[in-house]
Each structure stands twice: as structure tokens, then as C-alpha cells.
Amino acid sequence: MNHTKAYSAASATSLLASTTIPRRDPTERDVQIEILFCGICHSDLHQVRNEWSTIMPTVYPIVPGHEIVGRVTKVGSAVTKHKPGDLVGVGCLVDSDHTCPHCQANRENLCPNQTLTFNSPDKHKTAPVTYGGYSNSIVVDEHFVLRVPTNLNLAGVAPLLCAGITTYSPLRRWGVTKGKKVGIAGLGGLGHMGVKISHALGAHTVVFTTSSKKKEDALRLGADEVVISRNSDEMKKHAGSFDFILDTIAAGHDVNAYLNLLAHDSTLVIVGAPEKPMSVSAFSLLMGRRNLAGSIIGGIAETQEMLDFCGKHNITADVEIIPTQKVNEAYERLVKSDVKYRFCIDMASLKA
Numbered sequence: 001m002n003h004t005k006a007y008s009a010a011s012a013t014s015l016l017a018s019t020t021i022p023r024r025d026p027t028e029r030d031v032q033i034e035i036l037f038c039g040i041c042h043s044d045l046h047q048v049r050n051e052w053s054t055i056m057p058t059v060y061p062i063v064p065g066h067e068i069v070g071r072v073t074k075v076g077s078a079v080t081k082h083k084p085g086d087l088v089g090v091g092c093l094v095d096s097d098h099t100c101p102h103c104q105a106n107r108e109n110l111c112p113n114q115t116l117t118f119n120s121p122d123k124h125k126t127a128p129v130t131y132g133g134y135s136n137s138i139v140v141d142e143h144f145v146l147r148v149p150t151n152l153n154l155a156g157v158a159p160l161l162c163a164g165i166t167t168y169s170p171l172r173r174w175g176v177t178k179g180k181k182v183g184i185a186g187l188g189g190l191g192h193m194g195v196k197i198s199h200a201l202g203a204h205t206v207v208f209t210t211s212s213k214k215k216e217d218a219l220r221l222g223a224d225e226v227v228i229s230r231n232s233d234e235m236k237k238h239a240g241s242f243d244f245i246l247d248t249i250a251a252g253h254d255v256n257a258y259l260n261l262l263a264h265d266s267t268l269v270i271v272g273a274p275e276k277p278m279s280v281s282a283f284s285l286l287m288g289r290r291n292l293a294g295s296i297i298g299g300i301a302e303t304q305e306m307l308d309f310c311g312k313h314n315i316t317a318d319v320e321i322i323p324t325q326k327v328n329e330a331y332e333r334l335v336k337s338d339v340k341y342r343f344c345i346d347m348a349s350l351k352a
Contacts, residue, residue: 001025001126005350006135007324008061012050015328016134018350021063023139024126031082031145032074033090038133039067039158039319040343042189042250045331047119051275058119065133066092066117067158067344069148079142087148089307091161092117092297094130094140106301108144134324136350146304149311156316159189159342160307162297163317167194167246168306169298170269171201174244178202183238183245185229185258187214187221190248190271192318192341195221198246200313206238208258217340221318235261240288248272259284259292267291317342323349 006021026032044064046052068090072082082088095115096103102110115123118132131138148157167190176182182203184194191207198205199222206225207218215226227234235257242261250272259268259280268291285292298306310316318341322330330343 002137004136006063006131007327007350008063008131008134009048010061012048012058012060016048016331018324019061019063021131021135022126023131023137024124026074026076026139028076028078029141029143030076030139031072031079031088031142032137032139033068033070033088033145034073034137035068035070035133035135035347037069037155037158037321038065038345038347039162039317040065040327040330040334040345041067041159041162042334043162044132045334048331056119059129062119062129063131063134064118065135065345066090067161067163068117068133068138069154069158069161070138072145073137075142081142082145082147087150087154089146089148089157089161090117090133090138090140090144091146091165091303093300094144095123098143106299108299109297134327134345134347136347144300146300146307149307152311152314152316155319155321155344155346157307157310158344159193159317159319160310160315161303163189163193163342164197164310164315165298165303165306166190166271166296167248168197168309169302170246170271170293170295171197171244172302173295174267174269176201176203176244180204180243181241182206183208183242183258183261184223185245185247186249186272187218187341188248188250188337189317189339189342192221194246194248195223196315197309199223200309200315203244206242229257240264242266245269246271250274252276252278255292256281256284259290260288262288262290264288264290267293270294271296317344319344321346325349
């Protein structure tokens with residue numbers, strides 16, 4: 001067993017602080033990774049502060065982070081996909097049961113026995129729960145380690161392991177391509193990735209935002225049009241015209257306003273996670289024979305497909321790089337949506 005530096009929280013009200021955590025020695029199927037960058041996802045904050053206590057209660061101490069990019073330092077004897085020196089990524093999952101129908105169909109994200117990158121029971125018993133990417137190193141089953149395109153900025157790649165696949169998966173599954181009219185509701189960490197990927201897929205991409213200040217940025221990211229969602233006249237102009245809408249909004253909002261923009265037989269997919277349940281009018285679905293669905297990350301093969309797609313189209317997240325010592329400040333700014341569009345930790349700062 002090895003030990004490595006990390007940043008952890010001791011309770012729901014504690015600040016994240018420097019600590020040392022155990023990491024297991026690689027088994028024959030494992031890959032040991034020196035972590036170079038780790039993105040900050042809003043779910044990190046939720047779990048550090050135990051805000052999902054009824055669904056996913058936090059076990060302390062917690063080391064968050066599931067948007068990991070690093071370099072392979074050691075591999076087990078049976079590892080064939082990676083070698084020391086390779087640039088790799090690790091997302092929201094570090095294991096699954098490998099045998100259920102979902103795993104057999106490359107849908108590990110739906111496995112009932114999945115192991116999350118942090119705050120999940122550690123079947124190796126190295127610690128009570130898994131510890132995430134706010135650390136200098138990690139050991140992961142090779143199946144859950146992904147190849148990172150070498151032409152991309154590594155700090156900008158890290159958020160692709162969550163925000164990228166969260167938006168790519170539904171856009172691909174529901175057939176977004178050239179000639180489709182696609183709406184992206186919300187322009188934050190998820191939304192800005194949705195815009196970039198939808199644009200790269202060739203769709204006519206429309207961003208919905210409550211802020212007119214975001215119009216210029218939305219166009220820069222690849223939007224063809226920007227609609228201020230508070231303006232009912234602007235919304236009405238698009239009624240019944242969308243082939244697909246990706247709802248990335250994490251705050252409470254009227255989802256019916258977006259359902260009414262769908263053409264018949266079209267779909268709105270929710271990937272944002274508002275704290276409180278949303279009210280859905282049956283007539284918003286019935287009258288246009290519309291569909292409402294949800295989606296969460298993607299399987300490992302699909303995540304690799306997403307990374308390769310981003311490499312081909314030179315897509316990365318817009319990031320603000322910070323040292324670990326500013327993580328608590330970043331959390332406070334994240335609550336205020338004061339970031340464009342994702343914080344990414346330079347893990348070299350943890351060695352200082």
C-alpha cells in the first residue's frame with residue numbers, strides 16, 4: 001500500500017484541507033496514474049456538503065474529484081490497453097460488476113453495482129470508501145481508464161470526463177446531426193459543452209439563457225441563435241420547431257416552456273439536476289406527442305468515443321485553472337456561478 005497527498009473534507013461544514021490518503025498497490029489488472037489535472041464538478045460540492053444526503057449520503061473524510069487526467073506510472077502484469085507514460089483519463093466510475101446486462105452492453109453507467117470514483121464502498125478495502133481525484137495519484141482497473149487525445153490541452157480535457165460525456169451521450173443517442181434543430185437550455189459547465197458538441201455534430205444550435213450578457217459568449221462557443229428565455233415573445237417564435245432539446249439547468253425552472261418548443265415526436269432530455277421536483281403538465285407531452293427523458297454520463301466505450309470525437313474536432317472545456325490551495329474559494333464562486341465554465345485544479349500545486 002502507498003500513501004499520497006490529497007485534499008479532503010472532514011465534515012459537511014469543514015473546509016477542504018491537505019491530508020494524506022492510502023492508495024492500493026496495483027493488481028494485475030490495474031493502472032497507477034499520476035494525476036495532472038482534476039476538474040471541479042458541481043456534484044463535488046453537493047457531496048462534500050452532504051446535500052444529497054437522502055440519495056447518496058456522504059462518508060467522511062471525503063476526497064472528491066471525478067474529472068481526472070494524468071499520466072500512467074505503473075501497470076499490472078495483465079494490463080494490455082495502457083503503458084507507463086501514456087496520457088489517460090478517469091471519469092465518474094472506477095469499477096462495476098462487469099457481468100450484468102448493462103455491463104455486457106457497454107452501459108456501465110447503468111450498472112446496479114457500479115463503483116463511483118469517490119464516496120463509494122471500496123471493494124478493495126483500502127479505505128472505507130473510494131477517494132477521488134483531488135490527489136496526486138490513483139489506482140484504477142484498466143477497463144475504466146481512457147485514452148486522452150494528445151493534441152488537446154490537458155486541463156481542458158479533464159471536464160470532458162463528466163460534463164463532456166454527460167452532454168455527448170444524449171446528443172448522440174437521440175440522433176443529433178446535420179439538419180437537426182437543437183436547443184441547449186442553460187449555459188454553464190454542462191451547457192457550454194452541449195453547445196460545442198452540438199455544433200460539431202452539424203446541428204443548428206440554439207442556446208436558451210436567462211441572461212442577455214451570455215449572448216456573445218454563446219455565439220463564440222458555436223451557437224447559431226440565442227434566445228432569452230425570460231422573453232415570452234422570443235420563446236413563442238420557436239414553438240413546435242425543435243428536433244431535440246438538452247436541458248442542462250440545475251436550478252428550478254418551468255420545463256413545460258421548453259417542452260412546448262418541441263416538434264411532434266421530438267424529445268427533451270434532462271441532464272441538469274434541480275434540487276426540487278419539477279412540475280410537468282401532461283398536455284405539454286400529449287398535444288405534440290412529445291417525449292421527456294433523462295440521461296446520466298455514459299458507458300466506458302461511449303466515453304472513449306466522446307474523447308476521440310473531441311480530439312478530432314479540437315473540443316475542450318473552457319476552464320479556469322487553479323491551485324489546490326484555492327479549492328474552497330472556487331467552491332464559493334461555484335455556488336454563485338462565477339466561473340466560465342469549469343474550474344480545473346493543477347494537481348502539481350499539491351506537491352508544493
